Amino acid sequence: MAHTRLRPPTMADVARQAGVSHQTVSRVLGDHPNVRDATRARVLRAIEEMGYRRNFSARALATRRTRTLGVVASDTTLYGPASTLFALEEAARAKGYLVSTVSLRKLTMESLSEALDHLSEGGVEGVVAIAPQRSAVDALAELRHPFPVVIVGGGPGVDITCVGVDQHLGARLATGHLLAAGHRTVWHLAGPEDWQEAADRAAGWRDTLEAAGVEPPMLLRGDWSPLSGYRAGQELAGWVGRGLTAVFVANDQMALGVLRALREAGVRTPQDVAVVGFDDIPEAEFFAPPLTTVRQDFSAVGKRGIALLLDLIEGRPPATAPRVEIEPQLVVRASTFPYAAQPDGTPL
Amino acid sequence: MAHTRLRPPTMADVARQAGVSHQTVSRVLGDHPNVRDATRARVLRAIEEMGYRRNFSARALATRRTRTLGVVASDTTLYGPASTLFALEEAARAKGYLVSTVSLRKLTMESLSEALDHLSEGGVEGVVAIAPQRSAVDALAELRHPFPVVIVGGGPGVDITCVGVDQHLGARLATGHLLAAGHRTVWHLAGPEDWQEAADRAAGWRDTLEAAGVEPPMLLRGDWSPLSGYRAGQELAGWVGRGLTAVFVANDQMALGVLRALREAGVRTPQDVAVVGFDDIPEAEFFAPPLTTVRQDFSAVGKRGIALLLDLIEGRPPATAPRVEIEPQLVVRASTFPYAAQPDGTPL
């Protein structure tokens, strides 16, 4: 007969019902060998009947493992961080870990410290920080924490394990693509100075030009937003006819703003000015014109990040170098090549 | 003298160091009154010196509370779900709860069931499901789980507490805006049939037209993607000059595709056809032309969702109705009104 049970059943309850000891129940749940099939079946039936679920806290206390990882991130509504977050969670879950997230509005020393405390109180065994700003990386390096930390998207220099896409290579692909198409030089609209990825992309752009014997033109800066791209685009429009025929924009959102400003200034893309972005956000294919851009493999970043963190947690020597770089990929569309395919596959 | 300590210090270690009982340490940490200031100071100093941190699992086991909530979501790289996720985490953290996320690629019965199991194994006290598809809501209603569940963005009908933006009202705002601007009728590009929000927006559109004594024209369907909007836009372009002067598109991404298709067909926006979107993604302001759209207050959704879940967890009678609706807001831009302000504030 079913009576209301105030407390959820414990392992001992199940054991009693199945006529075994609690340890045998534990063995069944832990997939230990050396449990007779008949016994296992009896236990499983009791578990099923009573709707038993192993108590997380008791288990964690006894094993000293919570199997929970923390992630600290900011700007999680942007495509890049959101994709990274998704990839990290998926990779962690595949390894049997739970992920607790803290999304910050700003990665300051203070907010980071609070976030790590919060996660620490939550018993995480390690943390992945999506920290693209140098200042955030520095803060992280200073902060004391009782668990290993892996940084995604951050820069080198500090003594923390990092994973990220090879931004320098991405920028070389973008800039090289434009040079190969016959442009004499390539302008660059960079991201905020403090961002490691912005710096790496700018460096890749500069190095490619210099390797080709071209003096890099003036560098413009935006803040990743379409609005800042729009403003930079207005400025860029003023240089058309004075040597500007190609622009490498440090992300797709700013490229959107640039495209709009150019269009409003009567500048045609790609006939007058070719534009390349970075990220390959889903909308990029539908910009006017569809945007040539650099695609990052976030899923790979997530997998490597989690793998690295688990190595650290389990005290294994990290399987790879402390700095892991994932290769990006150039996606060519009509913003640099007028005959590139339409979104639905038909030529323009 | 400092020697390497293999195990992190326990409360008993701190107590010994401070010359008190572990219980007094617990009192200090728990902010209990009735601890003499001198004692408190001594304990705090010991904690500081030893770098003590309270063990999460032991605490959770003793209190039977993990103070952890779960969130199940899908499509977390899209603006809407990502914003909701962010808002939920922020609201939960403000209440002292940790959030564990599971991001699914598809919300099927099977994946949902696995997600709830995974969270359950992780000891969550309750779950918020971002489940915009009806099928997902139905699956959730069928699934047994040992904790309360609140649905965000889902529909009514089932016996689960829901929070969401009032989509019907949003659609009325959008459609009414177009009618007020003098359009004789408004076409609609809806989202996938299975999505509650798509259905509500379509219903709001239809109701507004009928209230105005207008027979709703043929309804088009997309899948939220820019590509599907592009295809629908090509079809819509064929109706220009045959009564089509205004379109309400069920989200901004599809609206982007529609705008592009119209432009390619030589149709001007807003002079020939006015377009309204839904969501107000950050890029919407930079579409060509800037998009009139409906803004949703995700932060409010997050707060109400968490509040509701905590009510359920703590056995309080829910402070509000089982179905909470947040009011959306119309944002007018140039896609419906040629004199709307430019992104940077200057008139066109």
Place this chain on the structure above:
DNA sequence: CCGCGAATTGTTAGCGCTCACAATGACCTC
């Protein structure tokens, strides 16, 4: 200077699980 209530501190038992080890039984070999 005793006694009483309030403030402060200590003691004892779990919370529900896993681990290490002990115990049981089945089966086999010589």
Place this chain on the structure above:
DNA sequence: GAGGTCATTGTGAGCGCTAACAATTCGCGG
């Protein structure tokens, strides 16, 4: 049939904390 081995199951001791209760101390009126 004694002794040994292996597979299977049970027992006891924590894991590190909080909650309930017991004990101690302090201040102060009588």
